[in-house]
Amino acid sequence: NAGVTQTPKFQVLKTGQSMTLQCAQDMNHNSMYWYRQDPGMGLRLIYYSASEGTTDKGEVPNGYNVSRLNKREFSLRLESAAPSQTSVYFCASRKGVGTDGYTFGSGTRLTVV
Amino acid sequence: RKEVEQDPGPFNVPEGATVAFNCTYSNSASQSFFWYRQDCRKEPKLLMSVYSSGNEDGRFTAQLNRASQYISLLIRDSKLSDSATYLCVVNSRAGGFKTIFGAGTRLFVKA
Numbered sequence: 001n002a003g004v005t006q007t008p009k010f011q012v013l014k015t016g017q018s019m020t021l022q023c024a025q026d027m028n029h030n031s032m033y034w035y036r037q038d039p040g041m042g043l044r045l046i047y048y049s050a051s052e053g054t055t056d057k058g059e060v061p062n063g064y065n066v067s068r069l070n071k072r073e074f075s076l077r078l079e080s081a082a083p084s085q086t087s088v089y090f091c092a093s094r095k096g097v098g099t100d101g102y103t104f105g106s107g108t109r110l111t112v113v
Numbered sequence: 114r115k116e117v118e119q120d121p122g123p124f125n126v127p128e129g130a131t132v133a134f135n136c137t138y139s140n141s142a143s144q145s146f147f148w149y150r151q152d153c154r155k156e157p158k159l160l161m162s163v164y165s166s167g168n169e170d171g172r173f174t175a176q177l178n179r180a181s182q183y184i185s186l187l188i189r190d191s192k193l194s195d196s197a198t199y200l201c202v203v204n205s206r207a208g209g210f211k212t213i214f215g216a217g218t219r220l221f222v223k224a
Binding site for chain 1: 147159162215
């Protein structure tokens with residue numbers, strides 16, 4: 001039972017570089033999410049996909065793009081990395097939208113220098 | 114005021130102690146509530162859902178007080194392995210579903 005798999009686990013980027021964070025779930029969940037976690041601020045939603053074929057902005061979408069490639073996969077792209085994007089990124093999925101709990105991936109620690 | 118607020122702690126308690134965390138939320142339209150546990154440098158994991166009638170899972174008890182808009186988590190007979198950060202999560206339905214995470218309360222259980 002892999003659950004939610006994220007890659008890479010660690011990444012260091014230079015300002016202006018781009019990268020894509022990959023996420024896949026094998027639980028047949030409909031909705032998928034990308035969060036960032038910064039000290040003292042709790043998790044903040046970047047983008048989400050309520051179902052295959054749809055994506056929507058969350059609380060902090062600027063500087064990011066997403067793709068829901070199929071029901072299993074949801075990627076997050078940083079087009080031009082900035083130091084303010086240094087954070088821990090978590091992908092998550094859940095079966096429905098409102099009343100279900102999340103299953104999180106193990107996270108990506110990103111540093112932008 | 115934050116939509117979901119938790120005492121950041123840390124709470125330092127000896128093994129065997131009972132410890133309680135509270136979490137307050139500001140949106141009266143909030144519908145579902147959860148407690149997650151997050152170990153250092155790990156992902157959050159669902160600990161338990163919080164129901165209006167309260168619920169218990171072993172040493173853990175969660176309660177909801179809609180009138181005062183807070184949820185609580187009680188841990189009895191604390192173990193060293195309970196050391197973690199506990200996140201309060203609130204789902205609201207106001208113009209679409211919205212999930213808000215609290216910043217977490219750190220717990221250290223000492224031998």
